[in-house]
Amino acid sequence: MKIALLHSRIRMEEKLLVKAIENSGVEFDLIDMRQVHFDLENPDPWRQYDVIMERCVSHSQAMAALQIFNMWGIPTVNNYDVGMICGDKIHTSLALMMAGVPTPSVRVATSQDMALEAIGEMGYPAVLKPATGSWGRLLARVDDENSAEAIIEHKMTLGSYQHSIIYAQEYIDKPQRDIRTFVVGDECICGIMRESEHWITNTARGGKASNCPVTPELAKISVDAAQAVGGGVLAIDVMETPEGGLTVNEVNYTMEFKNSIAPTGVDIPAKMIEYVISVGESNK
Amino acid sequence: MNTECPECGAAVAFDEAPMAGEIIECEECGVELEVTAVNPLAIAVAPEVEEDWGE
16 A cells, blocks of 8 residues: 655645554555656556555646546546536535535626626625635625626626636625534544634634534535535635525635544544545555 | 744744644744655745635
8 A cells, every 4th residue: 555645835734644654554655746756658657556645735736747647547536527517616516505414505707797696696605716826816706786897897807717717605694603524435524613803714814623422414415515526625614594594605625624633632633634544445 | 852933033843743744824924834754854835725626
């Protein structure tokens, strides 16, 4: 059994994953995506790996690598299809909706007029998000048509071409917190509550993490969401609705977890590596 | 293991053996630094966050 951990910058998460692989006793290589090239006609150098764990911080770099490995038949965690779905919020919303997993309403439009009409139909407030992006960046809560018009015009004028696709999500009036759960395979291994006075509760934006007990309801919606996008090692962002239900906001396929180990008491990297090894073993 | 911040010249020390690709913050000027090599040790100002970066 031999694992490759494909990375770009080494975050605390990658260091913890390396320790977990070392503890497992499995042979592994650390591969910096920026220091390799691929001969598309020659997969042989990569066939020495039973499974490749992808941990690139860049979505587009990750997709390039996963596409190549999976087309060559080399298993990866996560796989290309999962990355494609999770890396695109339109795709994620569709996957969740088609699987019947509760998720906020979404409207998509490609012009300012149609975007304003769509948000008007859905109702204010709404949240404008880049279809690709993470860490809570460039999210905009729009409370009325005036603010929506201004934000959309700025996106269309100043943004890259991706920003001309307007993704408007129903605003969920959640408590000053949301929930992040961690799903490994078919198990929801733990969850955290992220609290913030700001409506954006990402820990990357200063949200404070505490343990969130995994109730059967939370486990079910988390595992359902993970399976809806194709399964693997995933972090599910869940919001509590004013009606007392749960709804899935986003699914992350290269999850960060350093702030979640202490509050949950769960050795998340060890669980992740156990799963990666199991994928590699099933490939033997 | 010690080296200098390429931005401000302050001493940069590592408690544990650094890894290539590891990101640290200069305690003096706050710039993000990336370990570009470990033998010999080399660090550079880390690339700016790109739009497609995340989890």
